[in-house]
Amino acid sequence: MKRLLTGLVVAALFALSGCTGDAPAADDGAAAAPAGPPCLTPVESPAAASKDGKPLPAMAVKCFDGGRYVDAALLGNAPTIINLWGSYCEPCRTELPAFQRFVTAAGGKVRVVGVVVKDSRSAAQSVIDDKKLTFPMLEDRDQQFSIALSQAVGKPVSSALPATLFVAPGGRIVHTYQGEALDEEKIRALTAGYLGIEVSA
Structure with a gap:
C-alpha cells in the first residue's frame, strides 16, 4: 500500500511538472491558444558586434503565439529588423506584406520580428492570417517594451x-x-545602409 501511494505521488508530481507558466491565458473571451508565426528563437550570427547605436532594453517580452516570454537581448544576436504595428494602423497593414516578401527574399540573412502594440489578440491575429505573415511576433499590449525602446532611442516609437x-x-x-509605409525596395535600401546586408529582389 505504501509503495502504491508513493507511485501515485510521483505520478502526480510528473503531471504537475508539465504545467508551467507557458500556457496562454484566454483573451478577448476566446479559450483557444493564438495561432500564427512562431516566437523568437536564438540564432548564430557570424557578424561582429556593433559598437554604434543605442543598446536594446533588457527586459522580457511576451510571445504572441502563447504565454511564454523571451529576453529582448535575443534580438541582438543577429542582424534584426523590429517592426512595431497594430491592426488599427492602416500604414502598418500596408507595409506588412512588404516585410513578408523581404523575409522570403532575405533567406535568413537578416531577421524580421513583428511587435504587436496595444492591440487585441483577435484583431492582430486577423491581420496575421489575412496577410499570411510567417515571421516571429511579440506582443506588447501594455506598451512596456515600446516605452523602453522609446527611451533607448530618445523618441516615441x-x-x-x-x-x-x-x-x-x-x-x-x-x-x-x-x-510613410515602407515598401520592399525601401526596406532593402535601409537594410543595406544600416545593417550592411544586401538583399536581392
Whole structure:
C-alpha cells in the first residue's frame, strides 16, 4: 500500500511538472491558444558586434503565439529588423506584406520580428492570417517594451506607428524609421545602409 501511494505521488508530481507558466491565458473571451508565426528563437550570427547605436532594453517580452516570454537581448544576436504595428494602423497593414516578401527574399540573412502594440489578440491575429505573415511576433499590449525602446532611442516609437528599428549584432539600435509605409525596395535600401546586408529582389 505504501509503495502504491508513493507511485501515485510521483505520478502526480510528473503531471504537475508539465504545467508551467507557458500556457496562454484566454483573451478577448476566446479559450483557444493564438495561432500564427512562431516566437523568437536564438540564432548564430557570424557578424561582429556593433559598437554604434543605442543598446536594446533588457527586459522580457511576451510571445504572441502563447504565454511564454523571451529576453529582448535575443534580438541582438543577429542582424534584426523590429517592426512595431497594430491592426488599427492602416500604414502598418500596408507595409506588412512588404516585410513578408523581404523575409522570403532575405533567406535568413537578416531577421524580421513583428511587435504587436496595444492591440487585441483577435484583431492582430486577423491581420496575421489575412496577410499570411510567417515571421516571429511579440506582443506588447501594455506598451512596456515600446516605452523602453522609446527611451533607448530618445523618441516615441509607439505613438506614431508603424515604427521600424534596425538592430545590429550586439543588440545596438542603429536606426529608427518612422514615416510613410515602407515598401520592399525601401526596406532593402535601409537594410543595406544600416545593417550592411544586401538583399536581392
